[in-house]
Amino acid sequence: MLEVKQVSKVYDGQRGVHQLDFTMERGEIVGFLGPNGAGKTTTMRMITGYLQPTTGSITVDGVSVHEQGRSVRSKIGYLPETPPLYPDMTVQSYLKFIANLRDVAPREVKLRVSEMMSRLGLQGREKQIIRGLSKGYKQRLGLAGAIIHKPDLLVLDEPTSGLDPNQIIEIRDLIRELGENHTVLLSTHILPEVSAICNRMLIINQGQLVLDGSPQHFGSAMGDQFKVAIEVKATEEQLHNLLTPWEKIRSEVISPTGVEGEPDSGTVKMLLTGESSEDFREELFYLLSGAGLPILEMKKENLSLEQIFLKLTTTETQAEVVSQEAEDNLAGASTTGAEPSENQITSVDPKPDLVTDNQQSTEESTTVSDELPHAQKEEGSK
Numbered sequence: 001m002l003e004v005k006q007v008s009k010v011y012d013g014q015r016g017v018h019q020l021d022f023t024m025e026r027g028e029i030v031g032f033l034g035p036n037g038a039g040k041t042t043t044m045r046m047i048t049g050y051l052q053p054t055t056g057s058i059t060v061d062g063v064s065v066h067e068q069g070r071s072v073r074s075k076i077g078y079l080p081e082t083p084p085l086y087p088d089m090t091v092q093s094y095l096k097f098i099a100n101l102r103d104v105a106p107r108e109v110k111l112r113v114s115e116m117m118s119r120l121g122l123q124g125r126e127k128q129i130i131r132g133l134s135k136g137y138k139q140r141l142g143l144a145g146a147i148i149h150k151p152d153l154l155v156l157d158e159p160t161s162g163l164d165p166n167q168i169i170e171i172r173d174l175i176r177e178l179g180e181n182h183t184v185l186l187s188t189h190i191l192p193e194v195s196a197i198c199n200r201m202l203i204i205n206q207g208q209l210v211l212d213g214s215p216q217h218f219g220s221a222m223g224d225q226f227k228v229a230i231e232v233k234a235t236e237e238q239l240h241n242l243l244t245p246w247e248k249i250r251s252e253v254i255s256p257t258g259v260e261g262e263p264d265s266g267t268v269k270m271l272l273t274g275e276s277s278e279d280f281r282e283e284l285f286y287l288l289s290g291a292g293l294p295i296l297e298m299k300k301e302n303l304s305l306e307q308i309f310l311k312l313t314t315t316e317t318q319a320e321v322v323s324q325e326a327e328d329n330l331a332g333a334s335t336t337g338a339e340p341s342e343n344q345i346t347s348v349d350p351k352p353d354l355v356t357d358n359q360q361s362t363e364e365s366t367t368v369s370d371e372l373p374h375a376q377k378e379e380g381s382k
């Protein structure tokens, strides 16, 4: 439904994003990740028609966002990082205003406003002045405004930023629910949010896409070495004798038997690392079972999302762009890793503004936005 084709944005000679290429299918919830300044907001503003790409094209259901803006905008809902709220309005009058702005048929406005109030849990706050709402309720109201015209595509820029943990959970649940009827693109710095809500993620670094696929399948695809953790009923010596001659595998004891002061469990836990991304579990199974050593546990070790993110956005190595195609191979019967691409990434801020758990951002709540809902284009302002 969304096609971003070879899109670049240059600000005063400086690169915003470079040759972005991706598509989104109806019903997907896609997480958009990247360090500060990577180009997430720029991309989202171009998709929603607020910014004109320097080159390339963006279409929604085959219609150009920038050539036929008005008809396409009715299909898109956008929640900028700071929701565009008018602090002196009441909740209800704001939603009515947005409904009119979004071309909701006049006879439907009342019904639509009350539908949004109930869907976003805003009932009872109709007459409340927006200025007095908590950050979480402002975010709900922003979301209500973004979906009041029933868009197919929802673009959310850091929707949980600045919320407390309870509000984060509420907004995530709402997004998950919205994902049942909408296609959603959301940017975030909170990596667990991607695993919690999204069925696909895009990572952007220095304006270029460096990863595209499902968060569940990247762990092993991103690692250039296949890793397996095992627990075997054996002695360390037996395992050592068996595994040492296997040249392509490096083994490391995680929990040895016979730890002083501990009863001997009779098992050894080991981490085995292959020299490549080739899956060696089957060979390992036959090797150990052939030697009469029972395998109590065997688990493929995946890179965590945090490790993937850091690997892709902080190293000075060749980018290992994992394409959707490679991920499909991985998800299927194939046991090989993803094909590396020729794209290059270079070093960036080694400490991107990354939240790896449910830490709350300390960002201050702001009510007056520079991104008012009626501002359809705002070239060059951030």
Ligand SMILES: Nc1ncnc2c1ncn2[C@@H]1O[C@H](COP(=O)(O)OP(=O)(O)OP(=O)(O)O)[C@@H](O)[C@H]1O
Pocket: 011, 012, 014, 015, 016, 017, 034, 035, 036, 037, 038, 039, 040, 041, 042, 043, 379, 380, 381, 382
């Ligand atoms: N209005 C602007 N004028 C000039 N340069 C800009 C403007 N907006 C963004 N940029 C530059 O474009 C690049 C991408 O910025 P963008 O805001 O899209 O990144 P981001 O991934 O959203 O970052 P953050 O996570 O900090 O919000 C940065 O180098 C930024 O400095």
